[in-house]
Amino acid sequence: MSEFTAKELAEVLVAIRVRLIRILAIVAVVWAISFLYISDFIIQKIKEDLLPEGANLIYQAPLEGMILKLKISLILGFIVALPYIVVLAYRTLRDRTEFFSNFEISRSQAIIYGIVSVILFAAGVAYGYTLMLPLFLQFLYESAKSQGVLAFYSLAEFINFVVMMLAVFGVIFQMPLFMYILVKNGITSLETFKxxxxxxxxxxxxxxxxxxxxxxxTQLMVGVPMVLFYEISLIVVRVLT
Structure with a gap:
């Protein structure tokens, strides 16, 4: 694999400048739809499902709720645009540089990888939402309660924390696919991971x-799934490659 130079990076940026408008359009449309119809539902759902009984959410600034809705809508916009961004970046790097000279994915493989990636991400979010976070947040609440204090959480900080943790678990559950692609395309070897x-x-x-x-x-609730999925990834790679 040759070195990725600054000149090649400049060529990549020039090549995608026109398509940036499409990316921004996708993000803007999803952002607007999410802000009007989805973000309030997400905030309410997280509050109902994950806020420990006895704890309360508060506003710490007049614009806190509005900014939170804008953030959630923007995240959703980038999530929807992400597949197009990944495909665009891969094609540009492949065609204009040697960065992916030994890395070739057919259309059918890309579709399969995309479907598997969505399933794994959803599984990670489901694990965090239904198992880890309820126990985690309840523990934090009981800890505060045992110290004789009332639990008043900032709305933005509470939702941001939940979203961050769900994203972490979604990424963790991508590990088998990520390792498989690297080994399958000769970028690294199974023995290296071992x-x-x-x-x-x-x-x-x-x-x-x-x-x-x-x-x-709580550290085990986060760390153990990482170790488990690393071992599962090794098995998956050994069986499929």
Whole structure:
């Protein structure tokens, strides 16, 4: 694989400048629709399902609710536009550079990878939403309650935290697909992933310690799925390649 130079990067940016309008159009349309019809539902749903009983949400600034809706709508816009962005970036890098000279994906493979990716992301979000976050947030509430304080959460901070954690689990559950694609296309080998297994484990629990409170239970709720999916990924790659 040749070095990706600044000149090649400039060529890539020039090549996609026209298509940026399409990306912005997709984001803008989904942003507007989400702001009007979807964001309020998402906020209300998260509040009903995940806010511990006895805890309360408050506004800390007059525009907090409005800015939160704008953020959620913008995230949804980028999520919808993401497949097109990925395809565009891949084609441009493949055609104008040697960055993906040994990396070739057919249309049928791309469709399969996309479907599997959506399923895995949904599974990760489902795990976080139905199992991890309810226990996690209840633990935080009980911890505050045991200290004799009332739990009043900022609306924006509470929703942002939930969305961040769901995104983390959605990405974690992509691991089998990600490793399979790398090995299948010769970018790395299964033996490399096996060799660095312990290093990945340390990284997983470091991430878990960063995104969770300093208690063993919640760190295990984040770290163990990472380790589990790493091992599942090794099995999947060994069987399918």
């Amino acid at each position: 060799y660095y297994r312990r290093h990945f484990y340390v990284a997983f629990f470091t991430v878990a310690a960063i995104v969770t409170p300093p208690d063993v239970f």
